[in-house]
Amino acid sequence: MKRDLAGRIPLLRTSLSSIDLPLIAAVAALPAVALAAHLPSAVLLPALAAFAFAVAALSAALGWLSGTPRPAATVTIWDFAGACVLLGAAAGAFSQSGQVSQLLGLATP
Numbered sequence: 001m002k003r004d005l006a007g008r009i010p011l012l013r014t015s016l017s018s019i020d021l022p023l024i025a026a027v028a029a030l031p032a033v034a035l036a037a038h039l040p041s042a043v044l045l046p047a048l049a050a051f052a053f054a055v056a057a058l059s060a061a062l063g064w065l066s067g068t069p070r071p072a073a074t075v076t077i078w079d080f081a082g083a084c085v086l087l088g089a090a091a092g093a094f095s096q097s098g099q100v101s102q103l104l105g106l107a108t109p
Contacts, residue, residue, distance in 0.1 A: 020077075021075060021076070021077060021080060024059065024062075024077065024080065025080060028055045028059070028084075031051065032048065032051060032052075035047055035048060035051060036048075042099055042102060043099055043102050043103040045091045045092075045094055045095040045099060046091070046092070046095045046099050046100045046103045047103055048087075048088075048091045049088045049089075049091035049092035049095060050088075051088075052084045052085070052087045052088030052091060053084070053085065053088040055084045056081045056082075056084035056085045056088060057081075059077050059080050059081040059084065060077075060078070060081040062077055063076065063077035063078050063081060
């Protein structure tokens with residue numbers, strides 16, 4: 001017997017439309033711009049990596065709860081989550097270990 005959380009929550013039964021995706025992307029970009037404006041450049045890449053993975057997790061959860069089909073002819077929330085994972089992986093790959101420890105407060109600048 002398959003348990004479906006989205007079936008129990010009536011508000012989440014509808015799938016996200018293609019208009020909702022640019023709105024979600026714009027809302028996710030606002031904190032990223034705030035990160036870039038307020039963090040020193042030495043810790044920007046690790047912070048961006050962590051933020052991108054968090055946005056990817058939230059958007060994947062939103063896609064799962066809304067029941068958005070993964071294979072689709074248009075761009076879906078799943079594609080946005082994948083792009084966030086790719087961005088986070090790239091930012092994490094270009095980060096150095098000293099930058100990460102500085103972000104976590106384990107090292108001084």
